[in-house]
Amino acid sequence: MKRVNIxxxxxxxxxxxxxxxxxxxxxxxxxxxxxxxxxxxxxxDAYVAAHKDTxxxxxxxxxxxxxxxxIEAHKAFNRLWESGLMSKKQAYRWxxxxxxxxxxxxxxxxxxxFRCEQVIQMCGNFFPTLDKAS
Ligand SMILES: [Zn+2]
Numbered sequence: 001m002k003r004v005n006i007x008x009x010x011x012x013x014x015x016x017x018x019x020x021x022x023x024x025x026x027x028x029x030x031x032x033x034x035x036x037x038x039x040x041x042x043x044x045d046a047y048v049a050a051h052k053d054t055x056x057x058x059x060x061x062x063x064x065x066x067x068x069x070x071i072e073a074h075k076a077f078n079r080l081w082e083s084g085l086m087s088k089k090q091a092y093r094w095x096x097x098x099x100x101x102x103x104x105x106x107x108x109x110x111x112x113x114f115r116c117e118q119v120i121q122m123c124g125n126f127f128p129t130l131d132k133a134s
Pocket of ligand 1: 008009010011012013038039040041044045046
């Protein structure tokens with residue numbers, strides 16, 4: 001198992017692997033799921049999910065606003081392949097090419113608020129009528 005030193009981008013403290021129950025409490029769907037949580041949590045509300053097999057973080061630590069943006073961006077992005085417009089693989093390739101990012105960077109979990117907003121807008125362009133209807 002790889003050990004990684006992760007720093008909180010908001011306060012500079014270290015982040016540690018903690019179970020999901022630390023941040024979600026009784027509401028945690030999977031209380032044992034690994035998360036990287038800022039050492040200053042809850043004073044500093046920053047965390048990110050980790051892969052349960054490798055325990056590596058799925059992206060950079062995010063505060064509440066950024067977490068909301070990433071969820072929104074994921075929804076917009078998932079619609080590309082859930083709708084059958086393209087395959088999941090094609091969708092990731094499109095995302096990567098559109099943002100001119102190397103493959104390992106083209107993950108919403110690594111995106112800033114600005115980049116999430118770009119994704120939401122770009123994905124929305126595929127569904128102009130759907131957006132008007134909803
Ligand atoms: Zn922090």
